[in-house]
Amino acid sequence: YPHMSVADNMGFALKIAGVNKTDIRAKVEEAAKMLDLTDYLDRKPKALSGGQRQRVAMGRAIVREPQVFL
Template sequence: YPHMTVAENMGFALKIAGVNKDERATRVLEAAKLLDLEPYLGRKPKALSGGQRQRVAMGRAIVRQPQVFLMDEPLSN
């Protein structure tokens, strides 16, 4: 979502699911730490490198706490 910040992007699915704001913030911060995205949480996607954008996409999945991840060439360019 190009009009949202990294933090908003990562928490958007949780917002739609009705997760409260504090829980969303906690999950987003935990995923950002895991993916080394903390310095970029306030930035828009267009300000990120391709690799950082991929990590944001992974963060969107991580915050939802799925039981399994299915990835199709997640590290390819």
């Protein structure tokens, strides 16, 4: 989602699922820390490198706590 910040990108699916904002923020921050994206949470995807964009995509999956991650 190019018009959203990294944090909003990572938390978007949770927002759609009706998760409260406090839980979304906690999960996004945890995933960002895991993926070394903490410094980039306020940036838009176009301001990131290709590798950082890939990590954002992984973060979108991680915050949903999937049973399997391929």
